[in-house]
Amino acid sequence: MSKKKFRQNRKLWFRAFKQLVKLRYKKPTFEYLGEKPENGSIILSNHECAASPLNLEVYADFPLRMWGTYEMNSGFAMLYKYQTRVYYHQKKHWNLHLARLFCLIASPLTNLFYRGLNLISTYPDSRLIKTIKESVAAITEKGENMVIYPENSDNGYLKVLDCFHAGFTVLAEALKKLGKDVKIFVAYFRKKERKYVFDKPVLFSELKEKFSDRKEMANYLLQRCNALGE
Numbered sequence: 001m002s003k004k005k006f007r008q009n010r011k012l013w014f015r016a017f018k019q020l021v022k023l024r025y026k027k028p029t030f031e032y033l034g035e036k037p038e039n040g041s042i043i044l045s046n047h048e049c050a051a052s053p054l055n056l057e058v059y060a061d062f063p064l065r066m067w068g069t070y071e072m073n074s075g076f077a078m079l080y081k082y083q084t085r086v087y088y089h090q091k092k093h094w095n096l097h098l099a100r101l102f103c104l105i106a107s108p109l110t111n112l113f114y115r116g117l118n119l120i121s122t123y124p125d126s127r128l129i130k131t132i133k134e135s136v137a138a139i140t141e142k143g144e145n146m147v148i149y150p151e152n153s154d155n156g157y158l159k160v161l162d163c164f165h166a167g168f169t170v171l172a173e174a175l176k177k178l179g180k181d182v183k184i185f186v187a188y189f190r191k192k193e194r195k196y197v198f199d200k201p202v203l204f205s206e207l208k209e210k211f212s213d214r215k216e217m218a219n220y221l222l223q224r225c226n227a228l229g230e
Contacts, residue, residue, distance in 0.1 A: 006061040009142075014116025018058050026194060027059050034200030037062050039143030041183040041201065042168055044221055046229065047149040049092065049157050052189040055196065056147060057117060065138045066147040067131065070121035073114055080107040091156050120146075122167070132174050140180060146171065150218065159229065164222040166214035172204040181205045186221050188228035197228045 007015065030036075037043060043064070045052050053066055071082035080103055088099035120138070122131050138144040148171075152163035168184070175182045183201040190197065207217045 008057070008060075008063065010116060010118070017112065017116060021054065021058050025055060025058065028055050028189070028194040028196050030060070031195060031197045033198065036198070037064075037145045037183075037185055037201075039063060039145065040139045040180070041145045041185055042139075042172060043145055043147045043185045043187055043198075044150055044164070044168060044225065045147060045187040046161060046189060046225060047151055047153060047157050048189050048191050051191050052149070052196075053117075053147070054113075055189060062145060063143060064145045064147050065135070066117060066119055067122050067135070067149070068114065068117075068119040070123050070127075072110070073119045073121045076107060076111045079111050079114075083107050083110065091153050093156060128167070128170070132171055135171050136174050136178065139175065139182070140178065145185075151222075160226055161222055164218040164225070166218040169204075169214045169217055176204060184221070186225045186228065188225055190229060199224055199228055 010018075039062070045056070047053070053068075056064065057066070069082070071078050071086070073079075083103045083106065084096065084099045088094040088102065089096045094102075120131055120134050122128065135146050139146055148168045150164040150166070150168055151157075151161045152165060155162075172182050172184065182204050184204060184207070185201045186199040188197050189195075207220070211217045211220060
C-alpha cells in the first residue's frame with residue numbers, strides 16, 4: 001500500500017494558494033545529518049529573507065508552526081508599515097519610496113500568506129508569555145515542530161549569521177517544567193543550492209549540562225548553524 005502523502009494542517013484555501021507558490025519556487029533538497037524532525041521539536045533556522053520560511057512551509061513533509069514578529073501578524077496596516085520601513089528599507093536596504101510602492105502589491109500577498117500560515121506572534125515585552133503558552137500547546141497537544149528564526153537581522157540577512165537571540169530557551173525551559181526534554185534542531189537553507197540542511201538534534205538537557213547560561217547555548221547553536229551553510 002502506498003504511503004499517504006503528507007500535508008500540513010492548513011485550511012483548504014491556503015493549500016490551494018501554496019500550489020501557486022510551487023509554480024514560482026522549485027522544491028529544494030532536504031538533507032538530514034541525523035534524524036528528520038517528526039513531532040514536538042524546536043527547529044532553529046536562518047531566515048534568508050523570506051526564502052527559508054516560504055520553502056519550509058511549502059515543501060517540508062513534517063508538521064510545523066512558525067514564530068514571527070507580531071507586526072507581520074497583526075493585520076494589513078501594521079504589516080505594510082513594518083514591511084516598508086523595517087523589512088525592505090532597514091534590513092534589505094531598499095530606497096524607502098521604492099519599498100512603499102512595491103509593498104502596495106507585496107503586502108496584500110504577504111498578509112494572505114501569514115493568515116494561512118497560522119503564525120505564532122512573538123513580542124519584545126511581557127506578551128511573550130502568550131507566545132510561549134501557544135507554542136507549548138502546539139508542541140505538546142498537536143505534536144507540531146516549532147520553527148524559530150533567532151538570528152539578529154538588524155543589519156540585514158547575512159550569509160554568516162552574527163548572533164542568535166536566546167528566546168527559544170524560554171520555550172525549552174517551559175517544556176522542561178512539563179516533563180518534556182525537547183529536541184533542538186539547527187537548520188540552514190542554502191538558497192543558491194536549493195538545499196535545506198538539518199543538523200543532528202540535541203536535547204535541551206544536554207545543552208544545560210554543557211553550558212551555564214542562555215547566551216552560551218545560543219552562541220553554540222549559532223556556530224553549528226553557520227557550519228551548515230559552509
